[in-house]
Amino acid sequence: xxxxxxxxxxxxxxxxxxxxxxxxxxxxxxxxxxxxxxxxxxxxxxxxxxxxxxxxxxxxxxxxxxxxxxxxxxxxxxxxxxxxxxxxxxxxxxxxxxxxxxxxxxxxxxxxxxxxxxxxxxxxxxxxxxxxxxxxxxxxxxxxxxxxxxxxxxxxxxxxxxxxxxxxxxxxxxxxxxxxxxxxxxxxx
Numbered sequence: 194x195x196x197x198x199x200x201x202x203x204x205x206x207x208x209x210x211x212x213x214x215x216x217x218x219x220x221x222x223x224x225x226x227x228x229x230x231x232x233x234x235x236x237x238x239x240x241x242x243x244x245x246x247x248x249x250x251x252x253x254x255x256x257x258x259x260x261x262x263x264x265x266x267x268x269x270x271x272x273x274x275x276x277x278x279x280x281x282x283x284x285x286x287x288x289x290x291x292x293x294x295x296x297x298x299x300x301x302x303x304x305x306x307x308x309x310x311x312x313x314x315x316x317x318x319x320x321x322x323x324x325x326x327x328x329x330x331x332x333x334x335x336x337x338x339x340x341x342x343x344x345x346x347x348x349x350x351x352x353x354x355x356x357x358x359x360x361x362x363x364x365x366x367x368x369x370x371x372x373x374x375x376x377x378x379x380x381x382x
Contacts (some may be wrong), residue, residue, distance in 0.1 A: 206245030223266030274288035
């Protein structure tokens with residue numbers, strides 16, 4: 194059971210970082226891992242800055258090289274994701290499926306996927322100590338970006354069947370369960 198996650202649209206140097214991150218949610222993690230870009234305030238970038246601009250001010254990294262790395266990382270990220278429809282099928286096949294919410298407590302209390310648990314440090318320790326690492330585990334967030342980091346953490350600790358929900362609770366609500374309210378997070382200026 195694996196509906197392929199769509200390939201990213203072609204990337205270009207004139208795309209803003211906001212557009213790049215929408216196309217490839219793991220792009221910031223990929224850029225940080227290879228080039229130390231975007232992980233902290235000293236190496237960060239603005240959402241309206243172009244990919245070419247980010248590459249130019251970071252040792253003139255060839256834009257095509259950065260794009261190739263982001264796209265290769267996107268393919269790796271895709272292997273860690275489960276589509277909303279495949280997730281719904283998995284839930285029906287495995288009623289005890291462990292579902293973890295990587296959002297804030299406020300978001301979880303406002304709307305959550307039934308049966309999910311909010312990730313806390315205590316919950317992580319409990320799962321690491323007692324859960325079967327070969328059983329499926331699904332992590333979600335609002336729109337699918339943060340949960341990629343969380344699932345990579347679990348996979349790195351031996352949870353071979355850990356997946357993140359592609360598009361997060363937002364996509365799940367849109368594609369599978371419209372009874373779950375969709376929401377937007379307003380960012381402060």
